[in-house]
Amino acid sequence: MIGDRIHQARKSSGLSMRALGEKAGISAMAISKYENNKSTPSSAVMLSLARSLGVRIEYFFRVSQVELKEVEYRKHSRLPKKVLNQIEGDVIEQIERYLELEEFLPVSPIELFSLPAGLPELIGNYDEIETVSAKVRQAWRLGSNPIPDLIDTLEERGIKVFRSTALHSNKFDGLAARVNGTPVIVVGRDWPGDRQRFTLAHELGHLALAGRLAEYLDEESAANRFAGALLAPASEVVKELGYQRKSLEPTELCVLKHAYGLSMQGWLYRARDLNVISQVTFQTMYRMFAARGWRKEEPGPRYNPEKPRLFIQLVFHAFAEDLIGESKAAELLGKSLSEFRTIRNVELCEPEAANQ
Numbered sequence: 001m002i003g004d005r006i007h008q009a010r011k012s013s014g015l016s017m018r019a020l021g022e023k024a025g026i027s028a029m030a031i032s033k034y035e036n037n038k039s040t041p042s043s044a045v046m047l048s049l050a051r052s053l054g055v056r057i058e059y060f061f062r063v064s065q066v067e068l069k070e071v072e073y074r075k076h077s078r079l080p081k082k083v084l085n086q087i088e089g090d091v092i093e094q095i096e097r098y099l100e101l102e103e104f105l106p107v108s109p110i111e112l113f114s115l116p117a118g119l120p121e122l123i124g125n126y127d128e129i130e131t132v133s134a135k136v137r138q139a140w141r142l143g144s145n146p147i148p149d150l151i152d153t154l155e156e157r158g159i160k161v162f163r164s165t166a167l168h169s170n171k172f173d174g175l176a177a178r179v180n181g182t183p184v185i186v187v188g189r190d191w192p193g194d195r196q197r198f199t200l201a202h203e204l205g206h207l208a209l210a211g212r213l214a215e216y217l218d219e220e221s222a223a224n225r226f227a228g229a230l231l232a233p234a235s236e237v238v239k240e241l242g243y244q245r246k247s248l249e250p251t252e253l254c255v256l257k258h259a260y261g262l263s264m265q266g267w268l269y270r271a272r273d274l275n276v277i278s279q280v281t282f283q284t285m286y287r288m289f290a291a292r293g294w295r296k297e298e299p300g301p302r303y304n305p306e307k308p309r310l311f312i313q314l315v316f317h318a319f320a321e322d323l324i325g326e327s328k329a330a331e332l333l334g335k336s337l338s339e340f341r342t343i344r345n346v347e348l349c350e351p352e353a354a355n356q
């Protein structure tokens with residue numbers, strides 16, 4: 001009902017009936033009647049209400065909040081049901097806030113996700129996956145340099161990325177799902193950055209490769225190959241390591257890990273997949289990694305986790321343009337008003353503060 005929508009928008013704006021009436025040039029009594037569905041505003045009144053409330057006029061006609069269907073998980077997810085439920089609750093709540101924010105923005109700045117055109121229809125061997133990742137990089141104008149911020153890159157292209165503390169254990173992989181058609185990827189909040197990035201790239205690989213792989217290829221290996229190729233393209237691997245090597249020095253891999261946000265083990269696989277090292281050398285080094293406990297935790301400084309920033313940026317955008325008030329902005333960020341004011345203090349400019 002239109003009345004419920006007017007009521008909801010007024011509550012979101014933090015205006016009283018009287019205040020809204022003054023802004024829109026209508027009596028508070030009339031607003032009360034509209035909200036209680038006792039009378040219906042004319043289109044001129046509706047327009048003025050929309051302006052005063054900072055919503056688009058269609059807002060009033062939308063039935064209600066978009067219905068969230070059950071999150072569809074990828075088949076390969078082996079997460080225990082309990083963890084899944086926890087993540088699901090977490091993610092749905094965050095998506096609802098996203099949808100609510102998008103309603104306040106006159107033009108949604110978030111693209112709908114689509115794959116680049118011209119991807120090969122049938123992939124017959126793993127090496128061809130290099131082409132797919134190169135096409136994605138090209139379509140997204142990423143060049144061949146390291147991708148500085150993969151979460152940002154994906155969010156700009158319409159993939160929603162969320163972090164969850166429920167993915168704490170080493171055993172748990174990331175999670176990909178679709179919610180109302182939008183691809184969603186969930187990574188562990190406290191994971192090292194290189195693990196987050198590999199998971200994000202791996203899940204993007206599933207999206208890009210779906211329906212294209214010859215049946216004798218393994219989907220998981222294919223997604224891993226895509227991830228490695230996206231994070232460190234073949235041309236760069238050869239440039240960094242050379243065409244052919246007898247062995248690789250761990251320190252060398254550690255330096256590259258920090259340059260590209262791809263783990264040392266990820267580099268080892270790239271070196272083998274691109275025939276820079278032989279299978280025998282790969283196995284020798286792999287065993288050395290295992291023996292030193294590096295399979296679980298790599299040596300050297302940690303690659304910092306990435307932090308999503310698009311949502312926060314959009315909240316402040318809407319706030320600056322008076323599309324939402326202070327209390328709505330705080331609510332969307334899941335903060336109290338005083339916390340919001342602290343975050344608003346530009347001296348801090350601490351994206352993570354709004355994100356916790």
Ligand SMILES: [Zn+2]
Pocket residue numbers: 076202206219220223
């Ligand atoms: Zn997978």
